[in-house]
Amino acid sequence: MNLILFLNDDLSKDGSLAEISGLRAKHIIEVHKAEIGKELTAGLLNGNIGKCKVNKIGTNYVNFELGNFNTPPPPALPLTLIISLPRPKTLKKVVHIASCMGVKKIYFIESWKVDKSYWKSPVLNNNELTEQCILGLEQAKDTVLPEILFRRRFKPFAEDELNQIITGTTPLAAHPYKALPCPERINSPVTLAVGPEGGFTDYEVKTFKELGFSVITLGERILRVEYAVCSLLSKIFK
Amino acid sequence: MNLILFLNDDLSKDGSLAEISGLRAKHIIEVHKAEIGKELTAGLLNGNIGKCKVNKIGTNYVNFELGNFNTPPPPALPLTLIISLPRPKTLKKVVHIASCMGVKKIYFIESWKVDKSYWKSPVLNNNELTEQCILGLEQAKDTVLPEILFRRRFKPFAEDELNQIITGTTPLAAHPYKALPCPERINSPVTLAVGPEGGFTDYEVKTFKELGFSVITLGERILRVEYAVCSLLSKIFK
Numbered sequence: 001m002n003l004i005l006f007l008n009d010d011l012s013k014d015g016s017l018a019e020i021s022g023l024r025a026k027h028i029i030e031v032h033k034a035e036i037g038k039e040l041t042a043g044l045l046n047g048n049i050g051k052c053k054v055n056k057i058g059t060n061y062v063n064f065e066l067g068n069f070n071t072p073p074p075p076a077l078p079l080t081l082i083i084s085l086p087r088p089k090t091l092k093k094v095v096h097i098a099s100c101m102g103v104k105k106i107y108f109i110e111s112w113k114v115d116k117s118y119w120k121s122p123v124l125n126n127n128e129l130t131e132q133c134i135l136g137l138e139q140a141k142d143t144v145l146p147e148i149l150f151r152r153r154f155k156p157f158a159e160d161e162l163n164q165i166i167t168g169t170t171p172l173a174a175h176p177y178k179a180l181p182c183p184e185r186i187n188s189p190v191t192l193a194v195g196p197e198g199g200f201t202d203y204e205v206k207t208f209k210e211l212g213f214s215v216i217t218l219g220e221r222i223l224r225v226e227y228a229v230c231s232l233l234s235k236i237f238k
Numbered sequence: 239m240n241l242i243l244f245l246n247d248d249l250s251k252d253g254s255l256a257e258i259s260g261l262r263a264k265h266i267i268e269v270h271k272a273e274i275g276k277e278l279t280a281g282l283l284n285g286n287i288g289k290c291k292v293n294k295i296g297t298n299y300v301n302f303e304l305g306n307f308n309t310p311p312p313p314a315l316p317l318t319l320i321i322s323l324p325r326p327k328t329l330k331k332v333v334h335i336a337s338c339m340g341v342k343k344i345y346f347i348e349s350w351k352v353d354k355s356y357w358k359s360p361v362l363n364n365n366e367l368t369e370q371c372i373l374g375l376e377q378a379k380d381t382v383l384p385e386i387l388f389r390r391r392f393k394p395f396a397e398d399e400l401n402q403i404i405t406g407t408t409p410l411a412a413h414p415y416k417a418l419p420c421p422e423r424i425n426s427p428v429t430l431a432v433g434p435e436g437g438f439t440d441y442e443v444k445t446f447k448e449l450g451f452s453v454i455t456l457g458e459r460i461l462r463v464e465y466a467v468c469s470l471l472s473k474i475f476k
Contacts, residue, residue, distance in 0.1 A: 074459060100462075185422070220312050222379065231468055234468070235472050
């Protein structure tokens with residue numbers, strides 16, 4: 001945690017104080033070694049960054065006095081990420097690294113090789129993904145939550161939505177076979193589709209190609225999905 | 239696992255059969271859905287890549303018939319990684335991603351902000367790091383184990399060894415302050431030093447600079463060490 005992200009519920013009515021409790025408080029007490037008077041970097045959810053001062057420490061909470069929050073968060077990546085729903089543990093890691101790196105819109109989609117049981121994971125319906133987003137933002141000193149969307153059927157998504165999503169962007173589909181090397185430093189809006197372990201099917205690749213996607217690869221070494229996302233974004237953006 | 243890595247002990251005397259047991263066998267049975275006669279990609283530790291055929295499946299083992307192993311492993315990254323010893327959980331992740339990406343030499347070093355308790359972790363002395371290397375190689379379809387070295391004191395390492403290590407390489411030290419943007423596509427030998435959470439101290443940065451290291455950064459977003467390594471390597475090498 002390189003920044004404490006205050007959620008709306010953490011703030012006092014006049015916005016001059018904030019209080020956090022539970023695990024987040026524990027982390028600030030134990031890892032940040034919070035002491036009364038210590039100044040820490042903080043951000044307001046979807047807002048600016050500034051400083052706060054530790055005001056009071058309880059057994060299970062920390063209270064802060066807020067300074068001015070005048071610094072805007074770092075720029076977002078101009079990227080829409082479309083990714084085949086990975087296993088729940090990997091899903092959380094993907095959300096973490098995407099949040100860290102500044103992605104603000106993620107579609108998790110069905111594709112043929114996605115294990116159907118993943119759609120039943122409780123992770124999709126509880127607060128765990130929002131928590132991962134917050135951890136990612138606190139790690140990277142950002143404040144703006146990404147939007148996470150789920151699309152349970154590939155064909156309607158591809159036919160009805162994808163054309164609109166890629167308008168004005170460079171559309172890329174990462175797939176390990178018959179692909180071009182990942183382009184570097186595009187630095188303009190990109191739509192990036194990432195397949196499941198085992199890759200997209202031929203039909204799915206054909207669908208992406210017909211919509212104008214270039215099929216790209218990181219090379220012969222196959223990385224776990226969370227690292228593939230990290231590596232692709234590191235190459236595509238400066 | 240995109241390749242089954244056979245260790246020397248897995249092979250029959252004449253090298254025509256291999257047998258694995260325990261967790262690795264379980265993975266091949268459950269995830270790869272091994273069936274008798276099924277052909278899988280395999281590699282020989284520090285050797286070539288080829289095919290093997292499932293010969294026999296027991297409750298706790300899988301036996302394979304080996305084909306020809308004629309394909310060399312993918313090229314290594316021309317990189318020596320020097321990294322401040324991270325917490326044990328992160329250490330395993332760093333070893334995994336470095337193995338995946340083709341790093342063949344890693345020094346874990348002391349630096350001022352390394353928590354001294356990390357040096358007492360059992361992870362440093364048991365087989366867990368070798369297991370992580372093997373998992374990384376199996377993920378990336380490589381066979382060559384990286385060499386992992388520990389250097390418990392910064393000053394003697396810097397004074398007595400570092401000069402030799404960096405000879406013929408571009409020496410880079412990743413540090414988030416007063417740094418140049420990470421260079422891209424160097425594609426020639428590199429020595430990359432990565433600091434602990436909280437960064438190197440001024441003295442450590444000065445030591446690296448005096449030896450000829452350029453101080454570089456990934457930008458204002460601070461990534462967890464394992465992702466920082468992934469991102470740096472993705473930028474530095476094509």
